[in-house]
Amino acid sequence: MKNKINFKKKFNLFSDYWTPKVIAEMNNYQFKLVKVKGEFISHKHDHTDEAFIVIDGSLKIEFSNKTINLNSGEMFVVPKGVKHKPYSKEECKILLVEPRETINTGNVQGKYTAPNNQWI
């Protein structure tokens, strides 16, 4: 069995933005920590929902028809196929839950596309 995971200690292990780090697996799903700051690209995941949990800070997620504001202790599940654009003025620390093979930029390959399975 693995050890327990402490979010703060894990967040202290990296400083790059928009590059999800895997901290745990549950069946074929992964828990990933991400630090974000600034504007991400608009993208969608055609085959899966994606859960965002804000651990520290504040995150905006822009959709075509609305923007939601998530603060620490809040979560949101982006439905599959729905375009979304995360944005955060200040650094924000997030926990993502999604299937193992999920690419961070979904249907859009580009400079923000991060490699999968980066365990910390």
Added chain:
Amino acid sequence: MKNKINFKKKFNLFSDYWTPKVIAEMNNYQFKLVKVKGEFISHKHDHTDEAFIVIDGSLKIEFSNKTINLNSGEMFVVPKGVKHKPYSKEECKILLVEPRETINTGNVQGKYTAPNNQWI
């Protein structure tokens, strides 16, 4: 699309122990809040891992060969098939992530077995 979820507000909606309340779904998985206090039964889930995230308080999980202590901001994934017994001296608030059909007492039916799909 659903609204965002605030853990504190959701926890304020119930007070019973050991009865998971569903707050969100991601594909066929559910996010469930639970308040726990005292000793639960030892059980296992034969078909799935189970993720525990402590939102507030402190939780012990006893295994056959060790006990782990989870505090606020910590998580642990119990592997499928592994017997575990949650315990908390004081009230502890937990977020569970697991497949929709997962029964809280796993392979053991009894007085602690709670109905599934109790949305709040």
